[in-house]
Amino acid sequence: MAAATATAASADAPKGGAQIQSCYGSAKNYKAVGDGSTAIWPAGTAWARTTSNCADINIKVNYNRHVKVCYRHGCGDYQYAKAGEWKVIGNNVPNGWEFYLEFSGGNDGTGKVAY
Template structure:
C-alpha cells in the first residue's frame, strides 16, 4: 500500500509536467507566430524619415536631392511611403529613365509607391506639385 501511494503521486506529477511542457510549447509557438505580413513588418522596421526637395515653376518636388538616386535594398521588395500630408506620388527609375503611374498616398498610411523592385535599382520619388514632402520611406 505504501508503494502504491508513491506511484500515484509520481504518475500525477509526470502527467502534470508533460501537460505543462505541452502547454509551454504551445504557448511558445503561439508567441512566435507572426501577426500580419512578416516581410512588411521587417521592411517598415527599416523605414527612415525623409524630407523631399521642393519643385519650382512646372517642376515637381522630389526625393532624394536633385541629381541623386536612392538604391533599393534587400529590406523590402517594394518602395513604401508614409507621407505627412496626402500627396500624389510616383517612382522614377535610373536604368530605364521611366516613371510609374501616379498613386495617391494618404496622410499617415503606408502606400506602396512601386512594387517588386529589384535590389540595387536606382530610383527617385516625385511628388505632384512644387511643395516639398516629408514622412517615412522604406525600400
C-alpha cells in the same frame, strides 16, 4: 482535427507580418524638395537604391500627396498616398535598382520611405 489545422495555419501567419514589420522598421525619413511644380527625393542628382530590406518601395506621407517612383529606365504613374498610411508605390523591385520619388505640386514634403 479542425482546431489543430487552424492552429497550424495561424502559426504560419506571422511570417508575412514579420516581414512587413522588418521592412517598415528599416524606413528612413525623407524630405522632398520642390521647385514650384514638383518635389523630389532624394534631392539634387542623387538616386536611392533598393535593398533586400523590402520587396517593394513603400511610402508614408505626412500630408496627402500624389507621388510616383522613377527608375533609370522611366517613371510610373502618379498614385495617391494618404497621410499617415503606408502605400506601396513600387512592386517587386529587384535589389540594387536606383530610383527617386517625385511628388506633384511644388511644395516640399516629409514622411517615411521603406525600400
